[in-house]
Amino acid sequence: MLIAIIGIVMLIIAFSLSKSNYQVYRYATGIKVAGVALILIGALASSVVQVDAGEVGVQKLFGKVSDRTLESGLNVVNPLVEVTTFNIKTQNYTMSATHEQGDNQGDDAIRVLSSDGLEVVIDLTVLYKVMPAQSPNILREIGTDYKDIIVRPITRTKIRDNAVYYDAVSLYSTKREEFQSRIFKDIEANFKTRGLLLEQLLIRNLNLPASVKQTIESKINAEQEAQKMTFVLQKEKQEAERKRVEAQGIADYQQILSTGLSDKQLQYESIKAQQAIATSPNSKVIIMGAGRGNMPLLISDK
Known part of the structure; x- marks a missing residue:
């Protein structure tokens, strides 16, 4: 638009010079041609508006805003229009x-x-x-x-x-x-x-505020300690339950031994133990004696 304005000014100057003497008049024609050319170039340049990527253009003509927006790229508009771009990113x-x-x-x-x-x-x-x-x-x-x-x-x-x-x-x-x-x-x-x-x-x-922060931190620490204590108590309860079950098993085993084994069973267990010793490669076993009251005699070659 500035170029067109310069062209108009040049035309005005040229017409003013044309009324002067002959020598000045010779330059007026050239100024007129240059002024017309600048007006055409300015009008053409003002008719093409570039809108950058991520923007839209809004047209305003003599204070009236058009509802048609211009997309990014080159747009042909009225040379008298003022285009305002908006960032849409x-x-x-x-x-x-x-x-x-x-x-x-x-x-x-x-x-x-x-x-x-x-x-x-x-x-x-x-x-x-x-x-x-x-x-x-x-x-x-x-x-x-x-x-x-x-x-x-x-x-x-x-x-x-x-x-x-x-x-x-x-x-x-x-x-x-x-x-x-x-x-x-x-x-x-x-x-x-x-x-x-x-x-x-x-x-x-x-x-x-600092006082509120301190209160919140104290509350969080107290909650963490409470959770830790809950875990410790739960673990102790589980350990106590394990020991109780173990003790009950030992008591049941001792009860069975004290009331459920007869002399025949004891003699049978003794024979099994003697057989295990006899089959050992590290010793020789000689069993002497007979009868219920006699105990075996073990003799080793070592």
């Missing part, structure tokens, strides 16, 4: 207490009050993107600075609104996933009405 916005990590300089973490009145500091990252079909409405109703107008304030407000339903300990431990899911649904619905798609909400860090 996934974008992130981080609010963090660490100075180097947040989108804004300094401590930009979200400070909320829990149901028990304690201050909880939350570091958060929002992943979102512009819905291509809604980019004309965004330009018309919000503008290109949707990150600071929509993403940041709505996210911070919805987190504060939902944090009051949880106490600090629950936010830090058992209810963290539930809290994240709840604020995701709330923010997602709000973004959608404004042409933005919420992809993911990441709670990067959640800090509690």
